[in-house]
Amino acid sequence: MAASESDKDFVVFDRVQKSYDGEQLVVKDLNLNIGKGEFLTMLGPSGSGKTTCLMMLAGFETATHGDILLGGKPINNIPPHKRGIGMVFQNYALFPHMTVGENLSFPLEVRNMSKSVREQKVKDALDMVQMGDFAGRRPAQLSGGQQQRIALARALVFEPQLVLMDEPLGALDKQLREHMQYEIKHLHERLGVTVVYVTHDQSEALTMSDRVAVFEDGRIQQLSSPDDLYERPENAFVAQFIGENNKLFGKVEAITKGVATVKLPMGGVVKAKAVNCEHGQDTTLSIRPERVKLGASKSSNATDAKVLELIYLGDHIRCRMNVHGNEDFVVKVPNAAGHKHLTVGETTTVSWLAEDCRALDA
Amino acid sequence: MSDVANGPVLAADGTPLKKRLSQALFRSKLRAFGLVIPLLLLILMAFVAPTIVFLKRGVYNDEFAKVMVNSQPLLAAWDVTSEPSDEMYAALVADLVQAREDKTIGRVATRVNRELSGTRSMFTSTARKAAKMEPPFKDALIDANKKWATTEVWEAMKIANKTWTPAYLANAVDLKYNADGSFERKSEERRIHLKLFVRTMEISVIVTLMGILLGYPVAFLMSSLQARTANLLLILVLLPFWTSLLVRTTAWIALLQGEGVMNDLFVLFGLAEDQNRFSLIYNKTGSLIAMTHILLPFMILPLYSVMKTIPPSYVRAAKSMGASNWTAFWRVYFPQTIPGIGAGGILVFILAISFYITPALVGGESGTMISNFIDFHMRSSLNWSLAAAMGAVLLVIVLFLYWLYDRIVGIDNMKLG
Incomplete structure (x- = not known):
């Protein structure tokens, strides 16, 4: 039991705070436990404190307050080169004056490994990322995707238990980025290494992670699995940040059995699942565009909607409407056989289930 | 296809x-x-x-041949070993008469005097009497000055007679060019140029190394600071640039002289006896200190511009892989600054090797450099040909070192910012 307990708390942030100037906290009271072998993503807009957290874990920034534990031991006073944490940087940070092979050999050399061991490990690591033929090249002779793989191999070659990745795919084009997402995910599954991944790209976070920590304003807004994050956001920021979202503002009139009755400023009344709201308080309602149906259905929120704009996207039609006074209310109409054809300017009816509409904080 | x-x-x-x-x-x-x-x-x-x-x-001088038109072909044909012929004596007298009339005798005399000292007055005084001389001219000349009988004078004239001549280049590297076309090393006490070239190289190398040692940490500091503080430091580095070279050198005189600030401080802290102060100026030390200070910005700027482009993530990556601070610096950071060291080094070295105002003011005897000698021959001794020859040798040395640098470091690796 003890072992599994420590496996669950492989990396621990315990009430960590960070300030650069002594006036503002960049990281406010961070508590986070990362399990062994887990793929955890820190997701957030720039300036939300996610990279600072990663740098504190790597040892390049010191925590102003609180403890960071790795494998049960506090590491606040251990210099970065003794932490044994692999790291992949946004710009790859491959040493330009060394060949690919020398780059990979570097962490092994500083660990005083023998030449034969080094050569074998370098070869294995290069094969792992399908770059076996590139040992003699210089980083500058490689494409962005190839450099990315080498950076990955270099972070893994000395077999660290924890690998940190700081927006490693930020510099790649969209197609390559998606391809690399799968490769990193598969490598993680194969090696069982713990990965802490920082990104501002939500689709990247959802694709790869076991759990996602959404950062905003120096705090974790929500820490949960990708599907929970999308389907069950706990506050308005997460709902807005992850995926597409329709917002309606209103006031909670009553909460009965977890269902809130929300009165909107325009006079409409909406039933919503009470998640993060209190009686008599303002609330933000969050409805995913794909959960809105055209036409009325029984026991659900139905209202008039005026079609403002139609955008044809192949598999679906994006329809911008005026719903309850919100002119940016988006409905995705699947391009299925016999779907309802709308025209701009017409008024139709839209509806959604009460449990698909989440009443969150204002 | x-x-x-x-x-x-x-x-x-x-x-x-x-x-x-x-x-x-x-x-x-x-x-x-x-x-x-x-x-x-x-x-x-x-x-x-x-x-x-x-x-x-440096290789062409017609001061003699242009004036001594009659002697010129005869001297050129003369084989050095045989006695000068009567014809040569006659031509010489004719030329001396003409030269005195044209007032060009001084130039000829100076030219020959450079090959054989003591011949200047011999030429001018003989020329004065030459108009009255009568054949046989050999005896008349020897009458005027006994030295006309010696072959030494004729050999000197033969050397001076050559318009395209390696004599100056030879002189610049302490060789003597003989009338028969051979070279020999000058006598021990006359070998001064090579010693000067060596000292010039030595001072330049030391100044360059000191520049790297002193400039590297400053450039490193500047590149790792925030932009505002770095700019302030940059202004401090550039400040000497906006001050006249002469002022900066003179300031060093005030600092380094016997009763100067530095020595006063040494005495104050008991590092030197009051009667036995350090001689920090008017010698090689003075040249080294002042030149290092003056050339330091030329080292710092290229280093800084190279260091600024090295992202901190390289060193971080090295540390994350287990490299200690020193290993990360030496294996990862330092190799990437070599283009800056190369650029700054070659810049400082080339500037230092031709430095002359500062050594002239604070160098004294032992801090004199080759440029001071070139300057001397340009302005005082007026031996422009020798000055040109020494300049050519200096140019060849610099080009050779440049080639060497290209072979070892590669000129493409140089970054000036």
């Missing part, structure tokens, strides 16, 4: 594409050339041409 097989690629109108392209680019090339023309002309007229003309002086 088929285009290559069927000859050159053609443009839409059938002309070869290459021709069409060069026609299209001609106007823009012309405009680009037009923009550089003023500077090009200035460089050609004020730098390239004078350099070539002056370098020519």
Whole structure:
């Protein structure tokens, strides 16, 4: 039991705070436990404190307050080169004056490994990322995707238990980025290494992670699995940040059995699942565009909607409407056989289930 | 592929594409050339041409041959070993008469005097009497001055007679060029140039190394600081640039002299006896200190511009892989700053090797450099040919070192910012 307990708390942030100037906290009271072998993503807009957290874990920034534990031991006073944490940087940070092979050999050399061991490990690591033929090249002779793989191999070659990745795919084009997402995910599954991944790209976070920590304003807004994050956001920021979202503002009139009755400023009344709201308080309602149906259905929120704009996207039609006074209310109409054809300017009816509409904080 | 097989690629109108392209680019090339023309002309007229003309002086001198028109072919034909013929004596007298009339005798005398000292007065005094001389001219000349009988004088004249001559270049590297065309090393006490070249190189190398040692940490600090603080430091580094070289050198005199600030401080802290103060100036130490200070910005700026482009993530990556601070610096950071060290080093070295105001003011005897000697021959002894020859030797040394640098470091690796 003890072992599994420590496996669950492989990396621990315990009430960590960070300030650069002594006036503002960049990281406010961070508590986070990362399990062994887990793929955890820190997701957030720039300036939300996610990279600072990663740098504190790597040892390049010191925590102003609180403890960071790795494998049960506090590491606040251990210099970065003794932490044994692999790291992949946004710009790859491959040493330009060394060949690919020398780059990979570097962490092994500083660990005083023998030449034969080094050569074998370098070869294995290069094969792992399908770059076996590139040992003699210089980083500058490689494409962005190839450099990315080498950076990955270099972070893994000395077999660290924890690998940190700081927006490693930020510099790649969209197609390559998606391809690399799968490769990193598969490598993680194969090696069982713990990965802490920082990104501002939500689709990247959802694709790869076991759990996602959404950062905003120096705090974790929500820490949960990708599907929970999308389907069950706990506050308005997460709902807005992850995926597409329709917002309606209103006031909670009553909460009965977890269902809130929300009165909107325009006079409409909406039933919503009470998640993060209190009686008599303002609330933000969050409805995913794909959960809105055209036409009325029984026991659900139905209202008039005026079609403002139609955008044809192949598999679906994006329809911008005026719903309850919100002119940016988006409905995705699947391009299925016999779907309802709308025209701009017409008024139709839209509806959604009460449990698909989440009443969150204002 | 088929285009290559069927000859050159053609443009839409059938002309070869290459021709069409060069026609299209001609106007823009012309405009680009037009923009550089003023500077090009200035460089050609004020730098390239004078350099070539002056370098020519190092191997060409017609001061003697131009004036001594009668003796010139005879001296050239003379085989050195045989006695000078009567014909040569007669020609010499005729030339001396003409030279005195044209008032060019002084120049000839000076020229020969450089090959054999003590002949200057012999020439001028003989020339004064030459108009009255009668044949046989050999006896008449020997009457005027006994030395005319010695072959030494004739050999000196033969050397001076040569217009294209390696004599100055030989002199610049402490060799003596003999009348029979052979070279020999000068006597021990006359070998001064090589010693000077060696000292010049030594001072330049030390100044360059000191520049690297002192400049590297400053550049590193500047590159790792925030932009605002770094700019402030940069201004401090550049401040000496805006001050006259002369002022900076004079300031060092005030600091380093016997009763100067530095020595006062040494005495105050008991590092030196009051009666036995350090001699920090008017010697090599003075040259080294002042030159290092003056040339330091030329080292810091290229280093800084290179260091600024090295992202901190390299060192971080090295540390994350387990490298200690020193290993990360030495294996990862330092190799990437070599282009800056190369650029700064070569810049400082080339500037140092031709430095002359500072050594002239604070160098004293042991801090004198080759440029001071060139300056001496340019302005005091007026031996421009020797000055040109020494300049040429200096140029060759610099070009050789430049080539060496290219072979070892590679000129492409140099970054000036």
